[in-house]
Amino acid sequence: MDKYEQVIELAKRRGFLWNSFELYGGSRGFYDYGPLGSTLKRRIEQIWREFYVIQEGHMEIECPTIGIEDVFVASGHVGGFSDPLCECKKCGEAFRADHLVENVMDAAGTLNAEQLTQVIKEKGITCPECGGEFNDAYEFNLMFKTTIGPGTGRQGYLRPETAQGMFVDFQRLSRFYREKLPFGAVQIGKSYRNEIAPRQGVIRLREFTQAECEIFTDPRDKSHPNFERFADKELTLYSQEGQEKGESVRMTVREAVEKGVIAHEFLGYNLALTNEFLTKIGIDPARLRFRQHLKDEMAHYAIDCWDAEIEMDRFGWVETVGIADRTDYDLNAHAKVSKTELYVYVEYDEPKMVTRFTVKPNMGKLGPIFKGKAKAVSEALKQLSEAELNQTEIKVTVDGEEVTVSSDMVEFAEETVKVSGEAVVPHVIEPSYGIDRIFYGVMEHAFEEAHILAMNEPVDGNIDGTAYYPTEDGNYGKTPIPADEQPSEYETRVVMHFSSRVAPVQVAVLPLLTREQLIDPAKKIEEKLREKGLLVTYDDSGTIGRRYRRNDEIGTPFAVTVDYETLQNDTVTVRRRDLMDQRRYPIEGIENMLYDLIYRDKPFESMGEPVKQ
RNA sequence: GCGUUGAUGGUCUAGUGGCUAUGACUUGGGCCUUCCAAGCCCAAAACCCGGGUUCGAAUCCCGGUCGGCGCACCA
Numbered sequence: 001m002d003k004y005e006q007v008i009e010l011a012k013r014r015g016f017l018w019n020s021f022e023l024y025g026g027s028r029g030f031y032d033y034g035p036l037g038s039t040l041k042r043r044i045e046q047i048w049r050e051f052y053v054i055q056e057g058h059m060e061i062e063c064p065t066i067g068i069e070d071v072f073v074a075s076g077h078v079g080g081f082s083d084p085l086c087e088c089k090k091c092g093e094a095f096r097a098d099h100l101v102e103n104v105m106d107a108a109g110t111l112n113a114e115q116l117t118q119v120i121k122e123k124g125i126t127c128p129e130c131g132g133e134f135n136d137a138y139e140f141n142l143m144f145k146t147t148i149g150p151g152t153g154r155q156g157y158l159r160p161e162t163a164q165g166m167f168v169d170f171q172r173l174s175r176f177y178r179e180k181l182p183f184g185a186v187q188i189g190k191s192y193r194n195e196i197a198p199r200q201g202v203i204r205l206r207e208f209t210q211a212e213c214e215i216f217t218d219p220r221d222k223s224h225p226n227f228e229r230f231a232d233k234e235l236t237l238y239s240q241e242g243q244e245k246g247e248s249v250r251m252t253v254r255e256a257v258e259k260g261v262i263a264h265e266f267l268g269y270n271l272a273l274t275n276e277f278l279t280k281i282g283i284d285p286a287r288l289r290f291r292q293h294l295k296d297e298m299a300h301y302a303i304d305c306w307d308a309e310i311e312m313d314r315f316g317w318v319e320t321v322g323i324a325d326r327t328d329y330d331l332n333a334h335a336k337v338s339k340t341e342l343y344v345y346v347e348y349d350e351p352k353m354v355t356r357f358t359v360k361p362n363m364g365k366l367g368p369i370f371k372g373k374a375k376a377v378s379e380a381l382k383q384l385s386e387a388e389l390n391q392t393e394i395k396v397t398v399d400g401e402e403v404t405v406s407s408d409m410v411e412f413a414e415e416t417v418k419v420s421g422e423a424v425v426p427h428v429i430e431p432s433y434g435i436d437r438i439f440y441g442v443m444e445h446a447f448e449e450a451h452i453l454a455m456n457e458p459v460d461g462n463i464d465g466t467a468y469y470p471t472e473d474g475n476y477g478k479t480p481i482p483a484d485e486q487p488s489e490y491e492t493r494v495v496m497h498f499s500s501r502v503a504p505v506q507v508a509v510l511p512l513l514t515r516e517q518l519i520d521p522a523k524k525i526e527e528k529l530r531e532k533g534l535l536v537t538y539d540d541s542g543t544i545g546r547r548y549r550r551n552d553e554i555g556t557p558f559a560v561t562v563d564y565e566t567l568q569n570d571t572v573t574v575r576r577r578d579l580m581d582q583r584r585y586p587i588e589g590i591e592n593m594l595y596d597l598i599y600r601d602k603p604f605e606s607m608g609e610p611v612k613q
Numbered sequence: 614g615c616g617u618u619g620a621u622g623g624u625c626u627a628g629u630g631g632c633u634a635u636g637a638c639u640u641g642g643g644c645c646u647u648c649c650a651a652g653c654c655c656a657a658a659a660c661c662c663g664g665g666u667u668c669g670a671a672u673c674c675c676g677g678u679c680g681g682c683g684c685a686c687c688a
């Protein structure tokens with residue numbers, strides 16, 4: 001059993017992840033988040049909001065998950081998100097149909113599947129692998145299609161990314177932020193891609209959760225106002241150059257920007273922010289790196305693009321966040337299709353005097369003569385140079401027809417005007433998170449199968465040669481222990497080392513024994529903790545040891561146990577998951593104490609009295 | 614989509630053309646028990662779905678679904 005299997009098995013058994021539609025046999029590419037999974041995911045998303053919405057100030061919006069066709073025509077998904085595929089009848093290999101006919105004709109990319117099939121048949125193109133014949137070509141678009149309204153309705157698509165919503169709302173957002181760059185907006189929600197063959201559990205889904213942030217920046221100034229915050233932060237960078245050598249380097253953000261490894265401050269800042277977020281929710285920094293897209297894999301419009309990759313046991317380095325400078329590509333694309341200019345008017349520090357040549361067609365005269373064509377004629381006139389206009393009879397071409405305009409119908413002059421600013425199409429910096437993959441990364445990095453000494457011995461080591469000790473920040477650390485000191489007899493303890501900020505259960509309240517005298521105070525403590533807003537469970541089934549292990553397995557960081565001493569002096573023990581050590585605290589104020597442990601990074605050792613084992 | 618391989622309680626698993634389908638763990642109830650999956654009693658719980666062959670199919674055959682792996686795909 002590899003780690004993936006172990007984690008997925010636990011996830012299924014304990015209510016983190018379930019296959020969707022299991023009752024009916026299931027369907028590939030869909031997963032349910034169970035009670036604990038759902039909570040864990042929400043908590044990850046909530047921390048993401050704290051980062052991007054609260055700290056960075058990029059407000060959250062919510063757009064429909066269904067989009068109308070125009071949106072995806074503009075974004076390129078209707079045309080570009082599908083490929084004509086063609087399969088060999090003999091060996092089953094699938095090929096891009098347009099690539100197959102490329103050598104025998106021009107503009108293969110413009111043909112549809114039907115035309116491609118015909119060309120393949122006519123030219124007798126066979127499988128390059130085995131020489132077999134091809135099936136008919138078919139379009140495979142990765143977007144889910146749907147119909148809006150009754151009857152044939154209007155063509156719609158389930159969104160393949162949340163980003164387009166922010167682009168489509170650009171004008172509204174720009175006004176909301178009082179037209180001052182940079183500004184940003186985020187969206188957390190479901191996106192849909194009809195993957196050909198989804199696999200690898202939650203790594204590739206047909207319905208998945210994205211958290212995307214679009215920051216609209218001034219293309220002329222990509223310095224970051226808050227750059228110093230992360231300038232000296234070291235990141236693991238796997239740059240284009242590094243990938244050639246096959247090695248990543250540790251480098252500060254400042255150094256990387258100065259050396260041109262990272263294109264500019266704005267991207268550098270966002271890489272560091274992503275690093276901060278991922279490590280905060282429990283991704284192991286040693287299994288996290290930033291990989292730069294190679295020149296040929298980068299979208300043609302992007303200036304620079306980095307993926308945050310998380311190392312996973314079975315899948316290797318998995319892309320979980322993409323951080324790209326998408327330039328003005330998306331806004332221009334939507335401007336073109338919607339026929340609406342999308343820009344921000346940026347005022348100069350001081351107005352400039354600009355001399356320019358202006359043409360003013362006299363519509364009062366053009367109208368009666370050219371009627372319906374008048375508009376087109378006037379547009380054509382505006383394109384002419386001074387020399388061309390300086391004729392008694394001006395010739396322009398409209399709809400392929402040459403027309404003559406007399407000089408009294410148009411005025412032109414060079415004039416000097418005051419210009420106080422200019423229209424700027426912002427460049428978009430986009431950090432785009434795949435929440436489901438991150439969720440699995442958190443699960444796997446939290447997972448540990450520790451081997452502990454049998455029977456009542458506290459953990460001192462596990463079989464793969466590590467021992468546990470408390471670190472200064474109140475977590476646990478590992479240190480290698482020599483092979484001859486490792487225990488020979490052990491039992492297995494499965495622990496999810498979730499950060500207490502994301503753990504779906506934060507405190508377990510346990511009466512030592514199933515006795516009424518212990519149950520009553522335990523229930524009262526449970527209620528107190530709930531009022532404080534902590535995620536708490538009460539459990540009195542089975543022996544205390546069994547309950548500790550059950551909670552270890554779902555990653556509950558703290559367990560409060562009511563024992564007989566509680567009845568004498570109103571104190572309880574609090575057990576720390578990672579080290580299985582306990583300290584005794586008064587019941588009075590325990591809710592605040594636990595809150596501080598969970599949310600304020602108070603060290604466990606700083607409170608109460610240790611309990612002798 | 615192609616090829617390949619698998620599918621038995623919640624989990625892991627034994628098993629065979631034939632009688633009431635193993636076992637462990639888990640779970641629920643109880644007894645006992647003063648802190649790390651202890652013990653005892655009781656209980657609940659499964660042959661992926663649809664066809665076919667057969668007196669009889671969980672087992673053999675075909676198709677489907679789902680999972681693993683390889684190929685292709687992953688703007």
